[in-house]
Amino acid sequence: MNLKLENKKAFISGSTSGIGFAIAKTFAQEGAEVILNGRKESTIEAAINKLKSEVPDAKVSGLTADFSSAESVEKLLNDIGQIDILINNVGIFASQQFADTTDEDWQRMFEVNVMSGVRLSRKVLPNMLEKNWGRIIFISSECAMLVPEDLIAYSATKAMIQAISRGLAQTTKGTAVTVNAVLPGSTLSQGAERFLKGAAEQQGITEKEVADNFFKDVRTTSLLQRFATTEEVANTVVYLSSPLAAATNGAAIRVDGGSVPGII
Ligand SMILES: NC(=O)c1ccc[n+]([C@@H]2O[C@H](COP(=O)([O-])OP(=O)(O)OC[C@H]3O[C@@H](n4cnc5c(N)ncnc54)[C@H](OP(=O)(O)O)[C@@H]3O)[C@@H](O)[C@H]2O)c1
Structure with missing residues (x-):
């Protein structure tokens, strides 16, 4: 299947390793241009080299930004330029009892998991609407629906980004821009x-x-x-980012290995 991504440019937050890197690699294999992101020049450089060794003709660059710092993100927003596809992937979690989760823990998780996608989407969505094409994907989690007792703060941030994803999708009505959430399971x-x-x-x-x-x-x-392998999650994300997925908008797609019970 040709995903028709050859002339598209994608930014993936938190993509020097893990699911983000697998998404970047899959985009590169499909001929899309990718911008990697991590907190340090050194890890970005290592990830660019790894990607180029695995996909020799990859069109890849990198932008540093630490999503726990609003100033750092401000600089990124100035540098990001025009993109066709935004993958709000960065996310942190900590297994903690509710009673032990401090205000600072809540704030840090909110800043990285929620505000990363809010700030990036606020920046790029107007351009996407103006040129009448774009894709935004929020990487949520099965935890948004399972809410494990030791991951209440994390699960709350993931439930929140699903509301943001759905609300933003509603602002794309009648255009060729789509906004969706993907819920990976244990990966x-x-x-x-x-x-x-x-x-x-x-x-x-x-x-x-x-x-x-x-x-x-x-x-x-x-x-x-x-x-699941990181590639199994990436396959769904990259398909949803493609022109082929034009009719899927405002959806929350599970790649959770069936862990969330229920029929929808
Ligand atoms: N793995 C799972 O089982 C699972 C399940 C469900 C959902 N998810 C979600 O999937 C997404 C990716 O998960 P993952 O397991 O692949 O994560 P991961 O392996 O922990 O991600 C590491 C990546 O995130 C970057 N990163 C971490 N903190 C950052 C920050 N403050 N600013 C910028 N970049 C930062 C790292 O960059 P540097 O180290 O280079 O700075 C690295 O590229 C997350 O949203 C997660 O919640 C994961």
Whole structure:
């Protein structure tokens, strides 16, 4: 399937590794131009080199910005220029009891997970509407719907970005711009790999056993019963970003391995 992305330019927040990098790589494989983002020049440079080694003809550049700092984002907004596709991917989480989650924890998660997408969308959506084409995707999470007790603040930020995504979609009525949210389930990003490695060492079992136990004891509703690969999430995101997905707008698409129960 040709996704018709050859002349499109995409910015992906938080894309030097994890799901963001997989999205960037899939865009590059489809011939789109990509702008990577992370907090440091060094990780961006390493990610650009990795992408070019995996996709030799990739059109790729990078912009640093730390989404926990409004000033840093201000600079990014001045530098970002015209883009066709915005992937609001950056997101942080911490497994914490509600009673232990401080105001600062809430504020930091709100700033990175919510305001990143608000500020970027506010900047690029008017241009997209003016030229009558554009795609904005918010990377939410199964947690927006499952709300695990140790991830209440994180889940709240993800529920919030789904409301923002739907509301923005409603402002695109009658145009060829779309705004959608994607809800990944447990995905094997580098962060998840580190978690499995650490837990395996701590418990004296293999990483596979830790992963199997996670789905047996914690994410029991998963139908997939394994971590998704970052590429499996990226495939859906890149398809939704393509001209082929023109009729999907204001939607929340699950790539959660079936973990959210229910028929819609
Ligand atoms: N992995 C999962 O199981 C899962 C499940 C559901 C939803 N999600 C969502 O999917 C998205 C990506 O998740 P992931 O697991 O791939 O994340 P990740 O591996 O933790 O993401 C790391 C990336 O985020 C960047 N980053 C972190 N903090 C940043 C900040 N303050 N400013 C700018 N960049 C920052 C890092 O850049 P540098 O280190 O280079 O600065 C790196 O590129 C998130 O929104 C997450 O909530 C993930």
